[in-house]
Amino acid sequence: MKFDIITIFPAIFDAYLSESILKRAIQKGIFEAKVHNLRDFTKDRHKTVDDSPYGGGPGMVMKAAPFFDAVRAIKSDGADTLTIMLSPQGKRFDQNTALRLSKEQRRLLFLCGRYEAIDERVRDALVDEEISIGDYVLTGGELPCLVIIDGIVRLLPGALGDEGSAREESFSWGLLDYPHFTRPPEFEGLKVPEVLLSGNHREISRWRRKEALRRTLHRRPDLLERSPLSDEDRRLLAKIKEEER
Numbered sequence: 001m002k003f004d005i006i007t008i009f010p011a012i013f014d015a016y017l018s019e020s021i022l023k024r025a026i027q028k029g030i031f032e033a034k035v036h037n038l039r040d041f042t043k044d045r046h047k048t049v050d051d052s053p054y055g056g057g058p059g060m061v062m063k064a065a066p067f068f069d070a071v072r073a074i075k076s077d078g079a080d081t082l083t084i085m086l087s088p089q090g091k092r093f094d095q096n097t098a099l100r101l102s103k104e105q106r107r108l109l110f111l112c113g114r115y116e117a118i119d120e121r122v123r124d125a126l127v128d129e130e131i132s133i134g135d136y137v138l139t140g141g142e143l144p145c146l147v148i149i150d151g152i153v154r155l156l157p158g159a160l161g162d163e164g165s166a167r168e169e170s171f172s173w174g175l176l177d178y179p180h181f182t183r184p185p186e187f188e189g190l191k192v193p194e195v196l197l198s199g200n201h202r203e204i205s206r207w208r209r210k211e212a213l214r215r216t217l218h219r220r221p222d223l224l225e226r227s228p229l230s231d232e233d234r235r236l237l238a239k240i241k242e243e244e245r
C-alpha cells in the first residue's frame, strides 16, 4: 500500500514511522510512505505557506497554491489516487473506515492542515474525502494522519505478528475486546479467572465472548444495537443481566 503525505512538519512522521510495527511493515514492503514538505512547493524566498484571511478574523490560512502544486507534482506519476484532507469537519474515523481504506487499490494522499484552516479551494478542487479523528480540535493534521495510517496498516496482511489479533479486538467483531491477563496467576491477591487456566478452549472461548458482551453492555451499549448477535450471544446477554440483577 502506498501513502503520500503533504505537511509542513515532515519530521513528525519520521519519528513515528521508524518504530515498532510500522517500521517493520515498511521493512517488509507491506506499505510505503512518502512525506512531502509543503514548503518545497512554494515559490518565494521565505517559503510562505500561509496568509491572513480574507474578511478578517483570527489566525492564518494555508495558501491554495502550494497545495495545488504539491498535489499535481505527486499525481504526475499517473497513479490512481484517493486524496484525503484531515479536518475536524470531516466524517469521523472508525474501524469500518480503517477496514475500507486498508482495501483501497489507490494510493492514499493525505493533506495535513495547520493554523486556522486550509484555503477552501483546496477542498473544493483537490479533495475526495475529509476525515476527522474525533470531535475536538488539534493544532495540525499530522497526528490525525498518523492515527489513520496506523489504523490501516495493522489491518494489512502480514503487518501484525499474529493475524488473529486484528480479527479479535475491539470493534472488529462488533463488540469491545474481552479482558486479558498474563502471568502470574495471582498478583497482590488479585486472581486470574479460573477458566483461563483450565486449558479448556471451548470454555475459554465462551467466557471471552460473554465478557466481551458484558463490557460492551456496560461501556458501549450502542454497539450492541448494531452488532450481529447470534442466538447464543442473546442467551449470554440474558444471563449477564440475570446475574447482575
Ligand code: SAM
Pocket (backbone or CB within 6 Å): 085, 086, 087, 088, 089, 111, 112, 113, 114, 115, 116, 117, 118, 131, 132, 133, 134, 135, 136, 137, 138, 139, 140, 141, 142, 144
Ligand atoms: N479552524 C478549524 C475548524 O474549526 O474546523 C480547525 C483548524 S485546526 C487548528 C488545524 C488543522 O488541524 C486542520 O486543518 C486539520 O488538518 C487538523 N485537525 C485538527 N483537529 C482535527 C481532527 N479532529 N481531525 C482531523 N484533523 C484535525
